[in-house]
Amino acid sequence: MNKIAVLTSGGDAPGMNTAIRAVVRRGIFKGLDVFGVQNGYKGLMDGDFVSMNLGSVRDIIHRGGTILQSTRCSEFKIAEGQQQALAQLKKEGIGGLIVIGGNGSFEGARKLTVEGFPTIGIPGTIDNDIAGTDYTIGFDTAVNTAVEAIDKIRDTAASHERTYVIEVMGRDAGDIALWAGMCAGAESIIIPEADHDVEDVIDRIKQGYQRGKTHSIIVVAEGAFNGSVGKGIEIGRVIREKTGFDTKVTILGHLQRGGSPSAYDRMMSSQMGAKAVDLLVEGEKGVMVGLKNGKLIHSSFGEAAKDKHTIDLSIYHLARSLSI
Numbered sequence: 001m002n003k004i005a006v007l008t009s010g011g012d013a014p015g016m017n018t019a020i021r022a023v024v025r026r027g028i029f030k031g032l033d034v035f036g037v038q039n040g041y042k043g044l045m046d047g048d049f050v051s052m053n054l055g056s057v058r059d060i061i062h063r064g065g066t067i068l069q070s071t072r073c074s075e076f077k078i079a080e081g082q083q084q085a086l087a088q089l090k091k092e093g094i095g096g097l098i099v100i101g102g103n104g105s106f107e108g109a110r111k112l113t114v115e116g117f118p119t120i121g122i123p124g125t126i127d128n129d130i131a132g133t134d135y136t137i138g139f140d141t142a143v144n145t146a147v148e149a150i151d152k153i154r155d156t157a158a159s160h161e162r163t164y165v166i167e168v169m170g171r172d173a174g175d176i177a178l179w180a181g182m183c184a185g186a187e188s189i190i191i192p193e194a195d196h197d198v199e200d201v202i203d204r205i206k207q208g209y210q211r212g213k214t215h216s217i218i219v220v221a222e223g224a225f226n227g228s229v230g231k232g233i234e235i236g237r238v239i240r241e242k243t244g245f246d247t248k249v250t251i252l253g254h255l256q257r258g259g260s261p262s263a264y265d266r267m268m269s270s271q272m273g274a275k276a277v278d279l280l281v282e283g284e285k286g287v288m289v290g291l292k293n294g295k296l297i298h299s300s301f302g303e304a305a306k307d308k309h310t311i312d313l314s315i316y317h318l319a320r321s322l323s324i
């Protein structure tokens with residue numbers, strides 16, 4: 001294999017650029033020609049390849065977003081779309097593809113490998129929701145962004161004696177809410193992986209006020225109510241009506257997707273990017289790089305998809321016991 005390509009797909013995540021840099025530089029170090037694919041699977045179908053050199057990835061280690069752009073591409077989900085992409089790869093003489101993205105992106109990569117084309121996945125999503133790995137690139141930065149925002153909200157909540165409901169991203173997973181809630185000392189955390197009851201949240205707020213607390217922070221995962229974004233507004237309304245407390249709602253939204261990647265995300269992206277190249281060179285295909293128990297591993301897309309992403313509920317229970 002002389003030529004490889006890399007693309008980013010799905011929602012962008014801080015650290016994707018660091019991973020692209022690692023793929024390009026490791027690939028060149030291994031004597032390969034490396035191409036970037038613009039606009040994810042859409043660009044793959046259109047043959048939107050850019051030749052990358054050492055300078056193409058200069059000064060991006062610290063930049064959020066993805067220099068290759070990203071899309072969610074429905075045309076690629078059908079067989080014709082995949083055949084079109086394979087034809088473009090063949091035309092350019094590319095022998096392997098590295099896909100940086102989430103579950104949907106890996107499904108696309110798996111299909112290419114079923115057709116005989118070598119692909120390797122790098123988990124890149126702020127949601128941390130990919131089975132087969134304990135960590136996804138961007139999660140650490142997103143959690144830090146959320147914690148920083150919640151700390152700021154706490155300042156004003158304290159000044160005005162208010163209750164704040166703060167909705168965070170995560171799609172169907174509660175990881176961002178759990179970590180941000182724990183690290184920002186939220187009074188309650190509402191995640192899809194644990195039973196939730198607004199009455200319990202209200203009781204906890206009232207108990208806090210009786211003991212002299214002047215404000216409360218409730219962190220809600222967007223996926224806690226069957227993925228209905230904006231449910232935080234509803235919860236805020238119920239709390240306001242039932243307690244009479246001045247209750248505000250903030251939806252953190254896409255600000256959680258941007259920003260300079262944290263040191264941890266840069267470390268993981270660099271290691272995973274290089275590992276993905278090494279795996280391709282060794283002849284692996286249809287696998288994703290992951291982190292398990294602190295070690296880099298790889299597992300087949302199929303194997304990883306059989307598992308379900310799980311959350312450490314002991315953190316949830318600990319957070320509850322620390323916020324009484």
Ligand code: F6P
Pocket residue numbers: 011102125126127169170171222257
């Ligand atoms: O998967 C990342 C993510 O930011 C989720 O947390 C969120 O539900 C979704 O993407 C938002 O997608 P979009 O940017 O397409 O609105």
